[in-house]
Amino acid sequence: MFSASDLRKGLKVQIDGEPYIITEFDFSKPGKGQALYRTKMRNMITGNQFTQTYRSNDKFEKPDLEERTMQFLYSQDDEFHFMDTSSYDQIFLTREQLGDNISFLMDNMEVQVLFFGGDRPIDISLPIFVNLEVIRADPWVKGDTSGTDTKPVTVETGYKLQVPPFVEEGDKIQIDTRSGEYITRVKE
Amino acid sequence: MLSPQRLQQRSDLLQAVRTFFLSRSYIEVDTPIRQPVLIPEAEIRPVPAGEWFLQTSPELCMKRLLASGCTQIFQICHCFRQGETGRLHQEEFTMLEWYHTGWDYHDLMDECEQLIGAVGQCLTTATVQNVMPTLTLSDKSAWQNHNRQPQKAMKVGPRGMASSQVLRFSDKKISLTPPWQRLSVEEAFQKFCGTSAQQAVEQGRFDELLVERVEPHLGWDSPLFLYDYPVALASLAQQKKTDPAVAERFELYIGGIELANGFTELIDRDVQRQRFYAELEKQQMHGLSHLLPEKFLQDLVDVPECAGIALGLDRLLMVCVGATTLAEVLPFTAHDL
Numbered sequence: 001m002f003s004a005s006d007l008r009k010g011l012k013v014q015i016d017g018e019p020y021i022i023t024e025f026d027f028s029k030p031g032k033g034q035a036l037y038r039t040k041m042r043n044m045i046t047g048n049q050f051t052q053t054y055r056s057n058d059k060f061e062k063p064d065l066e067e068r069t070m071q072f073l074y075s076q077d078d079e080f081h082f083m084d085t086s087s088y089d090q091i092f093l094t095r096e097q098l099g100d101n102i103s104f105l106m107d108n109m110e111v112q113v114l115f116f117g118g119d120r121p122i123d124i125s126l127p128i129f130v131n132l133e134v135i136r137a138d139p140w141v142k143g144d145t146s147g148t149d150t151k152p153v154t155v156e157t158g159y160k161l162q163v164p165p166f167v168e169e170g171d172k173i174q175i176d177t178r179s180g181e182y183i184t185r186v187k188e
Numbered sequence: 189m190l191s192p193q194r195l196q197q198r199s200d201l202l203q204a205v206r207t208f209f210l211s212r213s214y215i216e217v218d219t220p221i222r223q224p225v226l227i228p229e230a231e232i233r234p235v236p237a238g239e240w241f242l243q244t245s246p247e248l249c250m251k252r253l254l255a256s257g258c259t260q261i262f263q264i265c266h267c268f269r270q271g272e273t274g275r276l277h278q279e280e281f282t283m284l285e286w287y288h289t290g291w292d293y294h295d296l297m298d299e300c301e302q303l304i305g306a307v308g309q310c311l312t313t314a315t316v317q318n319v320m321p322t323l324t325l326s327d328k329s330a331w332q333n334h335n336r337q338p339q340k341a342m343k344v345g346p347r348g349m350a351s352s353q354v355l356r357f358s359d360k361k362i363s364l365t366p367p368w369q370r371l372s373v374e375e376a377f378q379k380f381c382g383t384s385a386q387q388a389v390e391q392g393r394f395d396e397l398l399v400e401r402v403e404p405h406l407g408w409d410s411p412l413f414l415y416d417y418p419v420a421l422a423s424l425a426q427q428k429k430t431d432p433a434v435a436e437r438f439e440l441y442i443g444g445i446e447l448a449n450g451f452t453e454l455i456d457r458d459v460q461r462q463r464f465y466a467e468l469e470k471q472q473m474h475g476l477s478h479l480l481p482e483k484f485l486q487d488l489v490d491v492p493e494c495a496g497i498a499l500g501l502d503r504l505l506m507v508c509v510g511a512t513t514l515a516e517v518l519p520f521t522a523h524d525l
Contacts, residue, residue, distance in 0.1 A: 005271050027274030030354070030403075031449045032423050033395035034231050035271065104461075107401060 002060040004037045007085075012044070012063050019044040019063035019116050024122050044114075045122050053070045067112045067125070072105055080105070082113055091121050103159035126177040131186050132156055138166035176182045190519050192349050194210035194509070197311060198517065201505050202264065204310035205284060208303050214260040214286065219249035221265060225481045227424070233270035235279065242268040245498060246285050247424065248484045251453065253288055255325065255490035264501065275513045276445060276503065278521060284504075287496040292452040293425075293436045296495045300440055300448065301366040304504070305353060308364055311508050346375070357443040357507050360408055369412040373434070374415055376402050386433065389418045407441035414439045422463065425451030439471035442507045450497030457488045 002013055009025045024040035026092055037054040044063075070082040070091075078095040080102075091113070095102065105111075114123040132155035140151045150162040155173070163182045168171060174183040190198070199362055206216065221243045226234050234241040246265050253261055267283045288295065355362040377385040380402045388394040395491035404410045415438035420433030453461050464480050472478060505517040515521045 027272070027277055028399050029231075029272060029274075029277065030395055030398055031446060032229065032231065032421065033398065035397055036396060038400075053400070 004054045004056050004058045007037050007039060012065060014061035016064035019065060064117050065117045069110055072107060072109045072111060077188060091135045093121050103157055129174050130177055131172050131174050134167060134169055136170045137167060148178055189524055197509055198505060199344045200311055201307060204307045208306050209262045210362060210435060214262045216478050217253055217261045219246050228464050228471055229469040230467050235268040235270045244269050249480050250285060250287055250492050252484060252487045254335050254486040254494055259289045278514050282501040283498050284501045285498045287494055289494040291495040293438055293450055293495050296450045296497050301368055305364050308508060357510055362408060362443060363410045368410040371414055372416045373410060373414055380405055385418050389420050391443045406445045407443055411440060411442045414441060424454050426454045445503055445507060447503050448497055448499035453492045453496050455488060457485055460488060461485055
């Protein structure tokens with residue numbers, strides 16, 4: 001069990017049987033008054049957000065969350081299938097559940113799948129850095145009116161991003177999956 | 189950890205406060221911060237220190253000094269409140285507390301205007317010697333120049349304070365020219381919540397409405413005094429003679445931030461004991477101490493009519509220099525240690 005004084009940004013709690021993550025947190029207290037724990041939370045299954053103020057004596061269940069290493073196998077329609085690398089169990093998550101992660105997901109990639117209540121997959125976490133091949137790069141036009149020293153490219157997953165001018169079609173580049181930004185060119 | 193410049197501003201603030209009070213015939217006192225019994229306050233958790241506790245406020249000892257014959261006293265001290273950590277809270281913080289016999293809470297409001305005006309002026313015109321400017325690594329030449337001219341005094345820019353007695357805080361200009369706004373708690377609740385303060389107390393929603401609906405609006409044109417609290421929230425304040433439903437208590441707000449809490453002090457020992465009992469009852473639900481500060485109650489009969497106030501000095505520095513978190517003005521936060 002968590003009590004209100006344990007609340008902080010990033011903490012995961014269970015409310016009405018569903019897991020929530022705290023996205024914003026503020027402690028406030030009138031000098032002589034009650035401590036108020038003001039939170040903004042996101043439902044980890046539906047993505048719905050809400051704000052709520054709690055008092056010192058409020059209690060929260062710990063959600064049953066577990067991460068397992070799994071390999072991405074294939075996608076069919078809107079279902080993305082993964083396999084547990086030790087038990088060979090297979091599960092799938094929907095395109096909606098994966099959100100922006102799809103931009104970086106490659107066949108055979110190992111990811112951490114988050115399970116709620118033992119057997120319900122709700123989210124994945126990608127490796128922080130992934131290497132992807134550039135499949136389309138326009139030549140850089142010097143003096144581009146945008147005034148930036150970058151150009152747009154498309155990588156093999158279909159994701160588009162800005163990279164330095166020297167990156168060419170066929171190059172492999174490293175991308176930070178947290179920001180979606182270019183890190184470096186990778187030599188094979 | 190604070191930069192040397194911020195430490196200088198902190199030092200300027202402390203000196204300005206002392207100068208203000210000493211020029212008005214106050215004496216500075218320093219009472220023990222570790223005590224065997226504290227004020228029973230249901231919503232404030234003390235930090236234990238051995239068998240005793242670190243003070244949550246210097247109020248008990250200071251009032252006992254009034255009983256012994258002091259007439260005007262002030263103290264700058266550290267107070268400790270367990271579990272209070274946030275943008276505007278640290279478990280250890282700096283309190284400025286002062287008492288004046290023969291005064292009521294309106295006199296103290298006037299003095300707050302003068303104190304903060306004087307302190308603000310001082311922080312504006314502070315001239316600093318021997319303080320390194322904040323430098324980034326790329327500022328090497330500035331660093332070298334500075335070392336070449338170590339004798340040259342630097343003007344600390346009026347960070348937040350302008351000479352026309354305007355406080356710049358959170359992109360707003362807050363005028364320090366007296367008189368400041370005064371708003372009763374009842375007026376504030378009617379205006380911002382559409383309900384009476386008394387009703388909010390009865391529904392157990394007073395603190396929540398205060399924090400979420402009222403406080404954000406207070407103290408933006410000028411600092412603001414919120415006064416006359418429902419008697420259920422009187423704490424150690426005296427009941428108002430002309431309106432027994434409220435207590436002669438006020439809080440000072442600047443830019444939505446609570447800075448100070450002052451009272452016409454309750455000096456009736458029996459009433460004070462009853463209020464302590466009521467707090468103890470609430471405290472016992474939390475399994476806390478069940479002792480009353482008997483020596484304080486014993487001395488209370490000798491305390492003359494007086495008014496007293498506690499002001500969060502860290503928060504005052506915060507608004508004076510335009511910082512938005514307490515961590516930006518404390519020499520060290522818990523996180524730094």
